[in-house]
Amino acid sequence: MNAPNASGWRPSMGEAGEAKFATSSGDYGLMLEEALSFELGSADKCGVDIDEPSRAPAAGLSKFLRKSAPSLPGLTEPETVRHYTRLSRQNYAIDLGPFPLGSCTMKHNPRLNEKMARLPGFADVHPMQPQTTVQGALEVIEQLADWLITLTGMASVAMSPKAGAHGELCGLLCIRAALDARGETRDVVLVPESAHGTNPATAAFAGFKVESIPATPAGRVDVAALKAKLGPNVAGVMITNPNTCGLFEPDMREIADAVHAAGGYVYCDGANFNAIVGKVRPGDLGVDAMHINLHKTFSTPHGGGGPGAGPVVLSEALAPFAPLPFVTRGADGSIHLVEEENAAEGHAQAFGRMVAFHGQMGMFTRALTYILSHGADGLRTVAEDAVLNANYVLRSCEDLLPAPFADSGPCMHEALFSDAGLAEGFSTLDIAKGLIDEGFHPMTVYFPLVVKGAMLVEPTETESKAGLDRFIASLRSLAERAKAGDESLHSAPHFAPRRRLDETLAARKPVLVWQGEPGVPGTPSLSEIGGS
């Protein structure tokens, strides 16, 4: 099982290794290496028992048949389970410890949510079943939509966007559609310098020109600079609130009023809604559209990079333009979908469709489960504890690590530090990699761009005080080592499954797929991999 391939080479057997003691297997106790499935599997193995087909292929299909089976090795079930379980152990995860990635919101993922999403009534229903057979599924969408509308104080919600950036796109297209309906062509979107990269990318994707708004020394949007840019060509602004420096934008209402007076719309990046859920309703601040990352605020699992979900709440002004499909409740009490077939009946202004089918149903069931578990009171505590935890980290470390905006008051759900003041040649990267050796996932590094050497720490509300104290102790220790010029930090991590990886090599000579043939023993030599 998972034996070395025939050549005997294992990924751990680096030619330049300096281990004082090498095991013959390449594994070290519970530190287990794992070859690629392509190196382990073979064409004659299969982990699924499949009946013989009852018919030969139809004559009509003969000219389309492939000449041989796809070149993919198979593994039996025990080999498969072991392959992926061994790989899983090379990952850090929330289940193992704090994952304080600022802006990413890595909080505990309740397992009830997983269980509910797997009920056959949700997991095993087809999106195009007759609507009389999926009333419960449509009710999940309706109930979640109601919660999102109420929690944000908005008029409506578009549920279909698949992730945060997709939600941004939905919001900007609603703005485009509203402008079109007014007969106006405004082509500029204002985006603060501190914004997530998705904001300018989305604006460009939606056909807008992007103009940047500077930040004030206090880490907020420069309101005067923003107002100076408003005019008949400005379609709207994209403001992240709380912003990416972990600060609330106190002038949000003033900004919104100015943008509205100039004929534009206010898009709010809701990536940080988890800091204010139950405490503030964005609708009260003049927001026209805001996406909600269900995988952040409402704790659907990040899964190593998705799937997420990005419903977009909308103001009265933008609600008529929400994309298809969406759910409505008829006079007879039944819930139905508004799709292309029936959109003309009262929803003719819908701007179109963003996805096949109805959105991230599996995420809706998880998010609704999370929301019902917390309730209105629990969600408010979520925001309070997230903010409390972040301020605790901020005030526990600011004497050692410069916190550029700490003087202006409390932070929201994340604490921002910079690497100013470390010894010559030491930077944020060294602190981050040092945290890996300490058994923690690093914080977000070098973002937001408005702070040099930024370190953005978001503990979330699901960290205990004891857990935070351990993290703070490690962060303080690393700051002291970096101030003292501890050279061992430059080569950190020392105790991870891999040392620092050569990203330049990966980009200079991209190897994006395995090049060998399945079932053929042997692996590319390191010189082939490295191109040196």
Next chain:
Amino acid sequence: MRYLPLTPADRASMLETIGAATVDDLFVDVPAEARLAGPIEGLPAHASEMAVERHMSALAAKNLSAGTAPFFLGAGAYRHHVPASVDHLIQRGEFLTAYTPYQPEIAQGTLQVLFEFQTQVARLFGTDIANASMYDGSTACWEAILMAARITRKGRSVLSGGLHPHYGEVVRTMAKFTRDDIVSLAPELTADPDDAAVIAAIDSATSCVVVQYPDVMGRIPDLAAISEAAHAVGALVIAVVTEPVALGLIEAPGTLGADIVVGEGQSLGVGLQFGGPYLGLFGCREKFVRQMPGRLCGQTVDAEGKRGFVLTLSTREQHIRREKATSNICTNSGLCALAFSIHLTLLGGEGLARLASVNHARAQQTFERLAKVPGVTILNTAYFNEATVILPRDAREVVRELADRQVLGGVSLGRLFPVADGLHNGLLVAATETTTDEDIEAFATALEAVLAGASA
């Protein structure tokens, strides 16, 4: 509250460290008039695990799940058997609760999976390379069109009438705002796909042609002929695969000349889930790599020379390039990619081929039987596991009447193409390895009764 670890004593001690009297003092930047004094009224308070489970289970019970009825729906989402080990493995906390692998030293599990996934997708599609996933097939399709325009520097795209109408709507919606020129061929109820019309629509201004394979009505286009015509004038071919299991039996699109192959990976490992989350697949020629959207995982070495994997070529992406990025995508479908990859590892190429043969055989059995129902004919010359059945009346009504008999009998073309003329008697019917002899007989019997006008 079972998910919140701070105790009242913790909170008090932390506030003391911070130097704040109350938690509300931390929200001082929020204007007083916008601050809510307490929990929002009219919403329920927190609930126990048992109470929430009861609520959600009651909602789930209102749905007719596919496993409890004869089930023949496809149209871009297919019901396949997913081995138990797939769902077990994707629930390993180290996969489920990890983030995008920005710190590669402690994310080699996810990264190696992505490298294996990219290799599997490329081999399945017959393309040189593939990315680490998109949201779903429809959004991957639009991204492919944008990518083709960047490569060819032309803006005219031809969509086959056999493209899934939701995919077409996504493309037309986006193009309305980006002002790309989209030529959408009309869907036609013909036995063979619209290859000739697609070829006729290609001109020197054409950036790409978008052809679904098999198409939405289950017909199989001649990708080699379309590729030859497109390449002759410098246009690219984008093949769209909504049923990847088909590629166990029919030739890979890349092998037939497609330049970009996108698809929906839901069939393998992911499940129906009422439409999402699904899995966008994206493969292409290696020379186009710097124009690709989405994350890419690449092989490299660490400081000790050990093989390892990293996210690479990120200068294409939004977090580096901002408004000049190839796409705005950030979060993708990582966990669905893992499920797809595990399922495909369990199958292997030979297993996928056998699974595909069983799917096709089950479809043959289904259509042989349906063809015996009075008034019913089968449209397709060729099909994989889905074909179009022509009924004597509007299929939308027939589908509803079948549902009244607890039979989920396919997707009507009228629901898919509400404004197209002449399609409304068409019914898309799919069969997979999960379809039993009893299901087929129950479907045929119910269809006979519905068409005979019997009451349920």
